Amino acid sequence: MSEIFGWTGRALLVDLSTGITKRIELEREVLLKFMGGRGLGAKIVYDGVDPRTDPFHRDNILVFAVGPLTATKVYTSGRYCVVSKSPLTGGLFYSSSGGFFGASLKKAGYDAIIIRGRASDSVYLYIDDEEVKLEKASHLWGKGTKEVREILKRDLGREFRVVCIGPAGENLVRYACIVNDISNAAGRGGLGAVMGSKNLKAIAVRGSRKVRVADPDALNDLMEKAKIRVIWNPILDKALAYYGTSSLVNIINEHGMLPTRNFQLGYFEEADAISGETLRERIFVKRASCYNCPVACKRITRTKSMGGEGPEYETIGSLGSMLMIGDIEKVAEINYLCNDLGLDTISTGVTIACAMELSERGVIDEKIEWGDAEKVKELVGKIAAREGIGNELAEGSKRFAEKYGMSECAMHVKGLELAMYDPRGAFGQALSYATSNRGGCHLNAYMIAVEVLGVPYLMDRFSPTGKPPIVVYLQNLAAAIDSMVLCKFMAFEFDDEMFANFLSAVTGENYTQETVVKTGERIWNLERVFNIRAGIEPSQDTLPSRLLSPLQNGPCKGKVPPLRQMLQEYYYVRGWREDGIPTAEKLKELGIEPPEGWE
Amino acid sequence: MRVPESVYKELKEYCARLARRGYVTAHGGNASIRSGNIMWITRHASSLENLRPEDVIQVYIDKPSSFDAIASTETIVHREIYRRTPNLAVLHAHPPHTVAMSFFVEELIPPDSEGYYVLKRVPVVEGSPGSPELAENVANALKKYHAVIVRAHGVFAAAKFMDIAYQYICMVEHSAKILWLTECLKILGREIIRPRVF
Numbered sequence: 001m002s003e004i005f006g007w008t009g010r011a012l013l014v015d016l017s018t019g020i021t022k023r024i025e026l027e028r029e030v031l032l033k034f035m036g037g038r039g040l041g042a043k044i045v046y047d048g049v050d051p052r053t054d055p056f057h058r059d060n061i062l063v064f065a066v067g068p069l070t071a072t073k074v075y076t077s078g079r080y081c082v083v084s085k086s087p088l089t090g091g092l093f094y095s096s097s098g099g100f101f102g103a104s105l106k107k108a109g110y111d112a113i114i115i116r117g118r119a120s121d122s123v124y125l126y127i128d129d130e131e132v133k134l135e136k137a138s139h140l141w142g143k144g145t146k147e148v149r150e151i152l153k154r155d156l157g158r159e160f161r162v163v164c165i166g167p168a169g170e171n172l173v174r175y176a177c178i179v180n181d182i183s184n185a186a187g188r189g190g191l192g193a194v195m196g197s198k199n200l201k202a203i204a205v206r207g208s209r210k211v212r213v214a215d216p217d218a219l220n221d222l223m224e225k226a227k228i229r230v231i232w233n234p235i236l237d238k239a240l241a242y243y244g245t246s247s248l249v250n251i252i253n254e255h256g257m258l259p260t261r262n263f264q265l266g267y268f269e270e271a272d273a274i275s276g277e278t279l280r281e282r283i284f285v286k287r288a289s290c291y292n293c294p295v296a297c298k299r300i301t302r303t304k305s306m307g308g309e310g311p312e313y314e315t316i317g318s319l320g321s322m323l324m325i326g327d328i329e330k331v332a333e334i335n336y337l338c339n340d341l342g343l344d345t346i347s348t349g350v351t352i353a354c355a356m357e358l359s360e361r362g363v364i365d366e367k368i369e370w371g372d373a374e375k376v377k378e379l380v381g382k383i384a385a386r387e388g389i390g391n392e393l394a395e396g397s398k399r400f401a402e403k404y405g406m407s408e409c410a411m412h413v414k415g416l417e418l419a420m421y422d423p424r425g426a427f428g429q430a431l432s433y434a435t436s437n438r439g440g441c442h443l444n445a446y447m448i449a450v451e452v453l454g455v456p457y458l459m460d461r462f463s464p465t466g467k468p469p470i471v472v473y474l475q476n477l478a479a480a481i482d483s484m485v486l487c488k489f490m491a492f493e494f495d496d497e498m499f500a501n502f503l504s505a506v507t508g509e510n511y512t513q514e515t516v517v518k519t520g521e522r523i524w525n526l527e528r529v530f531n532i533r534a535g536i537e538p539s540q541d542t543l544p545s546r547l548l549s550p551l552q553n554g555p556c557k558g559k560v561p562p563l564r565q566m567l568q569e570y571y572y573v574r575g576w577r578e579d580g581i582p583t584a585e586k587l588k589e590l591g592i593e594p595p596e597g598w599e
Numbered sequence: 600m601r602v603p604e605s606v607y608k609e610l611k612e613y614c615a616r617l618a619r620r621g622y623v624t625a626h627g628g629n630a631s632i633r634s635g636n637i638m639w640i641t642r643h644a645s646s647l648e649n650l651r652p653e654d655v656i657q658v659y660i661d662k663p664s665s666f667d668a669i670a671s672t673e674t675i676v677h678r679e680i681y682r683r684t685p686n687l688a689v690l691h692a693h694p695p696h697t698v699a700m701s702f703f704v705e706e707l708i709p710p711d712s713e714g715y716y717v718l719k720r721v722p723v724v725e726g727s728p729g730s731p732e733l734a735e736n737v738a739n740a741l742k743k744y745h746a747v748i749v750r751a752h753g754v755f756a757a758a759k760f761m762d763i764a765y766q767y768i769c770m771v772e773h774s775a776k777i778l779w780l781t782e783c784l785k786i787l788g789r790e791i792i793r794p795r796v797f
């Protein structure tokens with residue numbers, strides 16, 4: 001490969017079935033087309049996994065990938081993405097996590113780790129620059145994520161960065177997550193269970209190299225500007241820095257969009273008791289930050305009996321208002337438990353909310369009452385261990401509700417439990433949820449920014465006008481940011497032009513606003529094609545029926561997003577067929593070879 | 600949190616006036632009204648030309664809250680003004696003559712009689728938008744003066760009534776314009792034949 005900046009140009013191939021590891025060169029063309037992180041991972045899984053493969057089969061591939069900006073001076077550049085076929089949605093899924101692991105992986109000299117096969121016994125992967133080996137992990141198996149990280153750091157050295165799974169991943173809970181550093185999590189989609197299915201408990205990495213930057217002076221200049229812009233941004237410098245993501249609780253509640261009682265309500269009377277203000281007053285210890293991030297939105301917290309990180313806004317909603325628990329300490333403690341057991345807090349909360357509703361309706365025998373935090377703690381333990389009713393809940397809300405013929409009580413899109421914004425209060429967010437390749441995810445076109453926060457400008461949240469093109473643009477941009485790999489919070493201040501400038505300075509390639517967004521579009525379409533071939537038809541671009549019926553009270557009373565109408569425009573803007581299938585011409589235009597027989 | 604109709608009407612009216620006069624551009628400027636321990640302030644990046652009810656955000660005077668995130672970037676400045684002065688209304692705009700003049704003077708002494716009579720002088724202070732330094736400087740100046748200019752940025756005015764705060768902003772800009780015109784005339788070779796007597 002000719003001289004390369006930004007990327008390392010190398011990946012580590014790990015075959016767990018044979019125990020063989022080897023370094024491979026990544027094609028420059030692939031890096032230019034798919035960038036890194038989410039895009040690179042998607043390309044590797046797309047090429048290497050039959051879409052109909054069982055996610056827990058040894059043939060499924062798990063990719064940990066970083067991007068060209070990782071471990072550079074660019075803010076938030078310590079993140080990594082995990083990509084695989086999801087056991088929760090069945091689709092091509094990425095999950096991104098902050099912390100420091102991504103930066104260490106890049107410094108060890110890799111753009112990606114590609115994991116295939118299944119180890120016969122539990123193992124962990126050891127990477128110390130060039131030295132790579134698979135080590136026995138029987139002493140770690142069964143342990144929580146906190147202890148695993150502590151043991152490995154103690155045994156290997158404090159400079160090692162560790163990602164690992166908890167008991168939930170070992171037991172193939174379909175929404176098990178992967179945890180690293182200060183409880184940062186690649187939370188969504190059950191990729192921790194894929195790791196568990198491969199008998200891979202952890203990866204420990206130490207890296208000592210510097211990333212080569214094409215134009216260090218240009219990058220320095222850009223970072224000077226970036227610093228001032230971040231300081232002036234009210235969301236980054238005030239809300240996120242002061243309250244963390246929990247600053248959203250009162251704001252979203254006042255807009256009548258805080259999912260409450262399994263999305264039966266959009267307003268939680270006790271929201272203030274789980275708000276950012278209360279968190280700061282009662283359990284806040286100190287701020288914490290990911291690698292090279294001036295925002296430091298993470299919260300180290302402590303209740304009377306436990307301590308840890310968070311809870312984040314999404315967790316407060318899913319384990320608080322959704323379950324009618326109006327006590328920040330209790331929510332925090334359930335959150336610590338989930339983090340340690342390796343469970344995605346959103347899917348855990350939404351699945352338990354579904355169970356509470358079924359219990360209330362007398363559909364299941366188990367007594368699970370709204371607001372019963374002790375019972376929730378017990379359930380969280382049972383889910384991770386797949387014990388009793390926990391075994392059913394470990395399948396996720398969709399499968400659980402279907403089993404009892406109560407699909408309407410499962411709040412998911414494409415199998416992924418919904419994030420904490422009631423889409424009846426933000427029509428663009430409704431479209432974003434319905435069309436996300438991941439399913440009920442808020443991060444792939446965060447329309448809350450324009451529909452609630454007024455960033456960069458406040459749009460009428462109850463109008464469909466102008467929303468589809470913005471959703472498409474934000475989805476493409478998000479895919480590009482996930483592939484650089486940076487934190488999406490940076491998009492509260494930086495636009496595609498700034499991202500293009502970062503990329504050009506670091507890689508020496510000529511990135512423009514257009515090429516950045518085009519790269520995102522390519523990745524989006526690739527994921528879409530894989531998903532359709534995996535059986536996720538466009539008919540699943542929808543919302544739970546409950547969310548297509550009006551709320552009876554609150555600021556969103558009587559509002560229903562006109563989803564069909566927005567979808568038609570969305571498909572048109574995407575350049576897809578009217579039925580939501582990307583056309584062969586579109587794929588070719590993006591440099592994707594259409595699969596055989598694709599029209 | 601919904602803004603009371605009377606508060607909204609008042610903010611809408613005076614924000615629209617500032618826009619009509621060209622004292623704010625598309626999404627610039629901000630305004631607030633105090634009521635007890637809360638203030639109603641325009642939303643971050645709202646358009647003062649056509650303020651909507653959802654563009655008005657309620658925040659506390661005595662402490663920050665999570666709603667600061669969606670309120671004007673200058674919320675911190677308004678808060679400090681209310682903490683240090685007995686005023687009940689604050690306006691902030693970017694009138695062009697005032698901003699231009701701020702590059703050349705340490706204070707604006709109105710050359711016109713009405714401006715001088717009401718404002719006496721208008722200090723020029725420093726500080727980046729939304730910074731604690733700016734909040735401190737502006738609030739301190741407004742303890743003594745009706746209006747204060749922020750260099751290269753704009754003007755803050757505070758009063759018991761919105762109408763009076765609006766009047767102060769108009770007067771500052773009017774005085775800056777007169778000053779500019781007289782300076783231009785001097786450059787054109789005209790001499791002042793009778794200096795002001797006030």
Ligand code: SF4
Pocket residue numbers: 076098099288289290291293294295296297298487488489
């Ligand atoms: S903004 Fe928060 S989540 Fe994003 S990189 Fe910084 S500390 Fe991490």
